[in-house]
Amino acid sequence: MAYSTRTLVLIGLGVTLVAGLSYVSFRTDPVAVDLATVIQGPLEVTINADGKTQVRNLYEVASPIAGTALRSPVLEGDVVRSGETVVAIVRPLSAGLLDARTQLQAEAALQEALAARHVAQADLKQAEETQRFAQSQFERTQALVNRGVASITRLEDDTQRLAVANAAIDAAQARIEMADGVVRRARASLLSPSEAGASPDSCCVELTAPSDGVVLSVAAISERPVSTGTPLVSIGDPSQLELVADILSNDAVRLAPGALAYVERWGGAQVLEAKLDRIDPKARTKISALGIEEQRVDAYFIMTSPRDTHATLGDGFSVFLRIVEWRAEDVLQVPLSAIFRQDTGWAVFVAQGGVAEKRTVTLGRRNTQMTEVVSGLAVSEQVVTHPSDAIAAGVALVERSQL
Numbered sequence: 001m002a003y004s005t006r007t008l009v010l011i012g013l014g015v016t017l018v019a020g021l022s023y024v025s026f027r028t029d030p031v032a033v034d035l036a037t038v039i040q041g042p043l044e045v046t047i048n049a050d051g052k053t054q055v056r057n058l059y060e061v062a063s064p065i066a067g068t069a070l071r072s073p074v075l076e077g078d079v080v081r082s083g084e085t086v087v088a089i090v091r092p093l094s095a096g097l098l099d100a101r102t103q104l105q106a107e108a109a110l111q112e113a114l115a116a117r118h119v120a121q122a123d124l125k126q127a128e129e130t131q132r133f134a135q136s137q138f139e140r141t142q143a144l145v146n147r148g149v150a151s152i153t154r155l156e157d158d159t160q161r162l163a164v165a166n167a168a169i170d171a172a173q174a175r176i177e178m179a180d181g182v183v184r185r186a187r188a189s190l191l192s193p194s195e196a197g198a199s200p201d202s203c204c205v206e207l208t209a210p211s212d213g214v215v216l217s218v219a220a221i222s223e224r225p226v227s228t229g230t231p232l233v234s235i236g237d238p239s240q241l242e243l244v245a246d247i248l249s250n251d252a253v254r255l256a257p258g259a260l261a262y263v264e265r266w267g268g269a270q271v272l273e274a275k276l277d278r279i280d281p282k283a284r285t286k287i288s289a290l291g292i293e294e295q296r297v298d299a300y301f302i303m304t305s306p307r308d309t310h311a312t313l314g315d316g317f318s319v320f321l322r323i324v325e326w327r328a329e330d331v332l333q334v335p336l337s338a339i340f341r342q343d344t345g346w347a348v349f350v351a352q353g354g355v356a357e358k359r360t361v362t363l364g365r366r367n368t369q370m371t372e373v374v375s376g377l378a379v380s381e382q383v384v385t386h387p388s389d390a391i392a393a394g395v396a397l398v399e400r401s402q403l
Contacts, residue, residue, distance in 0.1 A: 030396035032403055035351055035382045036335050043331040043372060045365050046262075046322040047255070051245035051301075053317045055236030059210045063226045067092040070204065072221050072233070080209035080235060087215065088207040088232040103190075110186035117179030124172035131165035138162045213237040216315050238314050243274055243301040245321050249283040252297050254325050261301050265320035272310055274301040276323070299323075326365055333370045338383040339363065348377070349384040351397050356384065358393040 063069060070089040074080065080087060138158040144150035217234040226232070243263065255276055263272035276299060283297040301321070303310065339346050342360060350357045361376030377383070384391060391397075 030354065030398040031356075031388075031390050032400045033351070033387070033391065033397050034385045034401075035399050036338055036385045038332065038334050038373065038377045038379055038381045038383060040330060040332050040379050042327065042329045043333050043365070043367070043370060044324050045326040045367050047247060047251045047325050048368070049245040049247045049299075049321050049323065051243050051319050051321045053241045053243055053313055053315060053319060055216065055238060055315045056240045056242045057211070057236060058216070058315075059213070059235040060231050061087055061207055061210065061233040061235065063088070063090050063228060063230045063232055064207075065090060065092055065205060066227045067205075067225070069220070069224055069226045069230075069232060071223050072218050074215050074218065074233065075221075076215050076218055078215045080213060080215060082210065082212050083208050085209045086206050087209050087235065089204050090207070090226065090232075091204045106186065106189040110183065110190065113179060113182040113186045117176060117183055120172060120175035120179045124169065124176060127165065127168035127172045131162070131169055134158070134162040134165040207232070209235055211235060211237075236315065239307055241303055241313060241315070242277065243303065243319060243321065245299050245301070245323075246286075246296050247299050247323075249295040249297050251325075252279050252283075252299060255279070255299070255323060260324040260327075262322040262324075263303075263305075263319050264322065266310065266313060266317065268310060268312075270305075270309055272303065272305040274303050274305075274321070276300075277302045328372075331364075332373045332377065332379065334373055334377065334383055335385055336366060336369060336371050337385040338387075339371060340387060349387050349391055349393075350377070351382045351384060351399075354397055356391050356393060356395045356397050 068091045070091060072087075073089065074085070074087050078085075138155075138161075141150050141155050141158045145152060145155045213235045214237065215233060216236050216238075219230070219232050243261075257276060259276040261274045261276065263274055266272065278300050280298045283295045286294050286296045288294050334348065338348050339361065340348070342358075345360055346363050347358055347360050350359050359376055362374040364372030364374045366372065384397070
């Protein structure tokens, strides 16, 4: 059966139309994705921690006696000179008021002390009379011995009695001195606060600055009672700052002495630099916000940026530290958002000619944004970031920025 040319053309057009409609109906639209390029460059692994500033050499001036701290002669921010600037004045405790019972007991103690002194004075008179008699007897016996009338034994007896009499005088004088001390103590207990006070010029202990610097804090401006050892003033040099950060102990063991740290969120636009000075040898247990026990330790850092870059930083200011644990200059790396788990390893989706290709990769070190690629990728390849469940091997891709 022969077909005309017109019929063949119509049949061809129909087949083409059906094929086109079938392609349009059954084709899969490309998935819009964000792509990142595999790069090779420097990579740093950091330990991040909140910290604060503190003066390296802080001096706490405390009261050496119990008494009353007078109104502070200095204010926070005042510049002080070592051994010259008076930073605190303490007046010793004055005698307290006596209640009726204590008053009577003190008066009775004074009467006893006076009576004891009177007895001691009487004992001294008796000892002096005994000594005078012993002295005269000694002199008389000595004269008789010289004439050969008395014996040597009698002279030795009189000599011994004279020595005992002299010792009795010394003992009586000592008892009088003891009694005088008891009398003074008894009279002192009866003094009123106004009578016990010293003169204004000699009453108080003036404390001078132990070092050049600035007054960082004053415990109290107004006059107040203090005990021995009560802190009064803190002094330090704000230009000599160090940073202290509270970090996990298992992070601390990976830090080398002198490790670089970036200082951020301190209030200025510039990122400052510091270096690790020391780590406390003993960790402590701390409960995290999630209720987990953690072993934490304080790490101390010295600022290496010029002072004029952070002149407004003071003692106790908040900072954020990124401490460099590891750094390499030539590292193949991709964003962390591009990798995902595959069995026990890692994989990425690589965009090859507009189609997704699933590829297994071996990873190395990582930070909060990038990860080192040991094998599986090459420089300049493009990988899918934040891959969704709609992406699989062979799925068509289109970059979101091109839509």
